[in-house]
Amino acid sequence: MPTITRDANLCAKCGICVLTCPASVYVQETRDSVPEAANIESCVSCGHCVAVCPKDAITHSEFPREKVTPINREILPSHEGALEFIRTRRSIRAFKDQPVARHLIEGIIEAARCAPSSQNAQSTEFIVVQDREMLESIVQATGSVFTKILAQLHNPVMRQIISIMVRRQAGVAIGDIITTLEHAIAEIREGRDIVLHNAPVLVLFHAIDRGFNIDTNAQLAIQNAALMAHAQGLGGFYTGYLMQACERDRTIPQLVKLPENHKIYGGLAVGYPRFQYRKWPERKPPQIRWL
Numbered sequence: 001m002p003t004i005t006r007d008a009n010l011c012a013k014c015g016i017c018v019l020t021c022p023a024s025v026y027v028q029e030t031r032d033s034v035p036e037a038a039n040i041e042s043c044v045s046c047g048h049c050v051a052v053c054p055k056d057a058i059t060h061s062e063f064p065r066e067k068v069t070p071i072n073r074e075i076l077p078s079h080e081g082a083l084e085f086i087r088t089r090r091s092i093r094a095f096k097d098q099p100v101a102r103h104l105i106e107g108i109i110e111a112a113r114c115a116p117s118s119q120n121a122q123s124t125e126f127i128v129v130q131d132r133e134m135l136e137s138i139v140q141a142t143g144s145v146f147t148k149i150l151a152q153l154h155n156p157v158m159r160q161i162i163s164i165m166v167r168r169q170a171g172v173a174i175g176d177i178i179t180t181l182e183h184a185i186a187e188i189r190e191g192r193d194i195v196l197h198n199a200p201v202l203v204l205f206h207a208i209d210r211g212f213n214i215d216t217n218a219q220l221a222i223q224n225a226a227l228m229a230h231a232q233g234l235g236g237f238y239t240g241y242l243m244q245a246c247e248r249d250r251t252i253p254q255l256v257k258l259p260e261n262h263k264i265y266g267g268l269a270v271g272y273p274r275f276q277y278r279k280w281p282e283r284k285p286p287q288i289r290w291l
Contacts, residue, residue, distance in 0.1 A: 001040055001041055001043070002040065002043050002045055002060060002061045002062050003040075003060075003061040004025070004037040004040055004043070004049075004058065004059070004060050004061070005037075005058075005059045006034065006035070006036070006037070006057050006058055006059070007057045007059070008034045008057075010055045010056065010057035011034045011035070011055060011057040012054060012055050012057070013028075013031070013032060013033065013034055013035070014054065015028045015031070015035060016052050016053065016054070017035055017048075017049040017052065017053060017058065018035050020048045020049070020052050021048055021049055022044070022046060022048065023039070023042040023043055023044050023046075024039060024042060025037055025038070025039045025040060025042055025043045025049070026038070026039075026049065027039070044119050044120040045060070045062040045063075045120060046120040047060070047062070047063050047068075050063045050068055051068070085227075085230070085231070086227070087280045088230070088277070088280050089226065089227060089230040090235070090277055090280075091235075091236070091237040091238070092235025092236055092237060092271070092273045093197040093237055093269075094197065094273065094274040094275055095197065095198055095199050095200065095235070095271035095272060095273065095274055096271065096272040096273070096274050097198075097200075098200065098271070098272050099130070099200050100130075100200055100201050100234065100270060100271060100272070104232050104234060105128055105201060105203070105270070107228055107232055108203065108225045108228045108229050108232070108234075108268075108270065109126050109128075109203070109225070110228070111224040111225055111227065111228030112124065112126065112203075112205070112221035112222070112224050112225040112228075113221070114224060115217070115220040115221040115223070115224040116220055117213075117217040117220065117221075118212055118213035118214075118216060118217055119212065119213075121211065121212075121213075121214075121217060122217075123207040123208065123211060123214050123217050123218075124205050124206070124207050124217050124218045124221045124265070125205075125206050125207060125262070126203060126204065126205060126206070127203070127204040127206060127256050127258070128201065128202070128203055128204075129201070129202040129203075129204070129256065130200065130201055130202075132200075134255070134256075135196055135199075135200075135202060137255060138195070138196065138202065138242065138252055138255060138256075139188060139193050139195045139196055140188065141245065141251045141252050141255060142184075142188070142195045142241055142242055142245040142252070143184070143185055143188035143189065143195075144251065145244075145245040145248060145249040145251060145252075146181045146184055146185050146188075146241075146244075146245065147185055148248075148249065149181060149248060150178065150181045150182065150185065153174065153177065153178055153181070184241060194241065195239065195241045195242055196239065196242070196269045197237070197269065198271075199236070199269035199270060199271045200270075200271045201269070201270040201271060202239070202242075202267060202268070202269050202270070203225060203267065203268045203270060204256060204258075204264050204266075204267050205218040205221055205222055205225075205264070205265050205266040205267065205268070206218075206258060206259075206262045206263060206264045206265060207262060207263065207265060208259075208261055208262055208263075209261055209262060209263040210261075214265070215265050218265035218266050219265070219266060221266075222238065222266045222268055225268055226238075226268060229268070229270050233272070234270055234271065234272060234273070235270070235271065235272070235273040236268045236269050236270040236271070237268070237269055238266065238267070238268060239266075239267035239268065239269050242267050243264070243266065243267060246263075246264045246267075252264070
């Protein structure tokens with residue numbers, strides 16, 4: 001449990017800490033009284049109170065002064081700049097044969113680390129794969145898992161069971177799944193990497209295989225990571241084929257020495273884009289219901 005203190009001489013009694021705390025740690029008896037940290041046991045150490053206090057009156061044991069950085073608003077993007085940046089991020093699957101410097105990968109993970117998480121759990125952990133032989137083994141392992149799944153789908157009994165499960169989960173026709181698997185297996189056997197597309201870096205996002213919104217935490221981290229890759233002149237894509245293999249088989253988790261009680265929740269293949277995109281195509285208009 002953290003320690004929270006307040007300098008009553010500095011406190012403006014504004015009550016902002018009370019209004020912004022997501023765990024209702026602070027209580028202000030009257031408008032003119034100093035808020036008190038009455039429910040410290042509920043604190044999730046999100047840092048809201050320290051970050052928002054206009055008088056720097058709050059001291060939190062998890063956030064000593066050296067761990068709190070003033071916001072540099074001069075370098076924040078404008079609305080137009082932020083939207084243009086987001087619009088120009090694309091899923092890149094054609095990479096240069098060029099290694100990615102360690103500090104750039106660390107920048108991607110730093111952005112992922114700053115993603116919001118349920119109850120401030122910060123549950124997502126990372127595995128970075130750069131070894132070319134390991135990357136190739138992951139591609140081949142994906143093909144092997146797909147081959148096993150395809151064999152199950154050709155078994156009439158298993159096909160019926162899987163067909164019912166798939167329809168319930170996603171409404172996808174089993175025939176389409178078979179076609180996709182057959183195509184992927186054929187491509188891998190022909191030596192074409194459709195799993196990682198010869199990306200020089202694979203970042204795996206993993207966490208303990210239980211808990212509240214653990215999967216969602218990882219997906220938020222992946223989006224941050226993808227945007228940071230774009231900001232650094234890199235590109236990447238969400239490794240869908242790889243995730244399908246990890247969902248159904250332990251081969252790849254064992255290959256990357258994933259902790260026994262952990263699960264891979266997402267993967268981002270990263271590298272330098274081979275080509276430069278000069279335009280961004282319009283997307284479908286949003287479907288909105290205003291209530």
